[in-house]
Amino acid sequence: xxxxKIPHHALVFVGDGRKALFLRNEGDEKFPNxxxxxxxxxxxxxxxxxxxxxxxxxxxxxxxxxxxVEPTDWHDIExxxxxxxxxxAMEQAVRAGKVKALVVVAPxxxxxxxxxxxxxxVKACVIAEIxxxxxxxxxxxxxxxxxxxx
Numbered sequence: 001x002x003x004x005k006i007p008h009h010a011l012v013f014v015g016d017g018r019k020a021l022f023l024r025n026e027g028d029e030k031f032p033n034x035x036x037x038x039x040x041x042x043x044x045x046x047x048x049x050x051x052x053x054x055x056x057x058x059x060x061x062x063x064x065x066x067x068x069v070e071p072t073d074w075h076d077i078e079x080x081x082x083x084x085x086x087x088x089a090m091e092q093a094v095r096a097g098k099v100k101a102l103v104v105v106a107p108x109x110x111x112x113x114x115x116x117x118x119x120x121x122v123k124a125c126v127i128a129e130i131x132x133x134x135x136x137x138x139x140x141x142x143x144x145x146x147x148x149x150x
Contacts, residue, residue, distance in 0.1 A: 004128055004146055005029040010101035011037070013090065014142055016110050017079025018042050019135045020086045022093075023142070034143045040089070042082040080113055087117035094122050102126050103146070107133040 006012065012023040012034060020040040027033030093099045102125040106114060111129060118126075134142045 003148070004103070006032045006103055006146065007101045007127075010103060010127070011093065011099045012103045012105065012142075012146070013086075014105045014134050015086060016107055016133055016135050017082055021135065023139060032143055032147060034139050036139060038089075040082075040086055042078065083110060083113040084117045087114055087119075087122070090122050091119045094125055099125055103128045103130070105130040105132055105134055105142070105146070107131065
C-alpha cells in the first residue's frame with residue numbers, strides 16, 4: 001500500500017457541487033502541510049425555491065391520456081454550473097503557472113462533472129483523484145485522510 005505523495009506547493013482541490021476548497025501543500029511529500037488558498041461556496045437553495053412553474057404536460061396520446069413532464073431540478077443544474085465555474089478557476093491557476101501538480105478530491109458525481117469540464121492543460125497536472133466527500137472536514141482532517149490514501 002503506497003501513501004499518496006503530495007509534492008511541495010501542489011494544489012489540492014476538495015469539493016462537491018456546493019463548496020470547493022483550494023489547498024496548497026506548504027510542506028513536503030513526507031509531511032504535507034495544507035493551507036487554505038481559496039474557498040468557493042455556492043448559494044444553491046432547494047429546487048422548489050428556485051423554480052415556480054408547475055411541471056408541463058404532454059398532450060393526449062393514442063389512449064387519450066395526458067402525461068406529466070419531469071420537473072426541472074434547478075438545484076442539480078446549479079451544482080453542475082458550480083463545478084464548471086470551479087474548473088475555470090483551476091484552468092486560470094494552471095495558465096498563470098501557479099499549479100504544477102493537482103490532487104482532486106470529490107464525490108464520484110462531482111468528479112465525473114469535473115472530468116468533463118477540465119481543460120486538457122489542467123488534466124495534465126492531475127496526479128491523483130480521490131473519490132471522497134471531504135468538504136465538511138477541517139483542513140487537518142483532510143490532510144490525515146489524504147496521507148492515509150493508497
